[in-house]
Amino acid sequence: MKLTIRKKRNITRLIRKITFITIVILMIFTLVASNEITHNQLSITAQPLNQCLSTDLLPCTDPSQETRLQPFIPNPELNNQQRFLSAIAKKLPTIPQPGTYEYILLRAYGAVFVNQDVGIKLPLKDIFANEQETQEFQSSLTMVHVDGTNDCYLQKSAADALNKARIQQHIPLKSGYGSGDCTRTFNTNLRFWHKYANDKILAKVQQGQETRILGLVAPPGTSQHLWGLAIDLRVSNKEQIKALNENGWFQTVENDVPHWTYVGLSKENLLLFGFNKKIVRGITYWITPL
Structure with a gap:
């Protein structure tokens, strides 16, 4: 009888030890897995686009391992339109059909959709x-004040890039310091x-019967x-243009001289993304190839 009770106690202790060890192992596995996920997430960084786009670094994006933090690189073997569309397809859920009102607008104002800035x-x-x-869209944005202006705000990356350009060169807003040059409301538009x-x-x-007006308003x-x-700016010399271009700002709407768009690419990479360089009355515009 005593032997039976002792055996039962030993078995009970053994079961408790096994249960305890199992729980500890599960906890360790969970912590390790969690740490691995965190480590992997933290290790994913957006490699500077201009480095990725250099000739010997083109393979830096593997489509099978693509994440939203990796810059997209168009296939250089595609034509201009195909490269541009492949880039904006990463940003727009639906590409408008040619001939539609949405497509006309995309052709005129769609330059921003190639922007690789994750910010x-x-x-x-x-x-x-x-x-x-x-308002719903604008309320979701991270906005930053443009230095030296009155009530002029842009998305943070755009504002930071513009502020850097304006440190390099004096670049005034078109109408002075008002918000109308910067982010506008629907009613202002x-x-x-x-x-x-x-x-x-x-x-x-x-x-589709009138498109010239899109270069004015x-x-x-x-x-x-x-x-x-x-943003609308007063730009009058090559030094100002150079400072803006070096910080990702370009004129992308043909005939809208004061209008500048934050594309976030270098001048060299605009060609890779399919943009057409067009000079009109001495002004260089980077036009979508649609």
């Missing part, structure tokens, strides 16, 4: 329907449209200014 946020479409949609155009012209734009809900990635 910026892009809209999921190229047109906002109303003030509410605009609408007011500018009514100043230079009307509903009849809008109908022609939507039908953006239709309601379509301005790059709504996205916090554009």
Whole structure:
């Protein structure tokens, strides 16, 4: 009888030890796995795009291992339009069909969708329907004040890049220091449209019969200014242009001379992403190949 009780106690102790060891092993495994995930996440860094785009570093992005933090590199064997579309397809859930109003807008204002800066946020479409949609998007942005201005804000990466350029060179805003040069509301966009155009012209734009107006003023809900990635500046010399270009700012809307877009690429890499260089009356524009 005593032997049986002793055996039972030994078995009970053994079961407890096994249970305890199992729990400890599971805890260790969980901690190790958790640490590995954290380590892997922290080790994923966005390699500077200009380094990745050098000839001998093109293989730095492996499509099978692609993450949102890795810069996208277009296939250089594709034509300009294909390279551009492959880049914006990473940002836009749906690419508009050629001939549609959305496609016309993308052709005019879609330069920002190639931006590889992980610090910026892009809209999921190229047109906002109303003030509410605009405010919902803008409220999700990280905005930073442009140095030396009054109530002028841009998305942080764009503002930081512009501030660096303005340290290199004196580059004033188009109308002084007002917010109208920077990120705009839907209603401000609408007011500018009514100043230079009307509903009849809008109908022609939507039908593809009028596109020149897009170089003067953006239709309601379509301005790059709504996205916090554009600004109107007074630029008068090559040194100012160089400072802006070196910090990712380019003129991308043909005939809109004061309008500058934060593309976030170097001048050399604009060609790789399919942009067409076009000089109009001495002004260099980088146009989407659509």
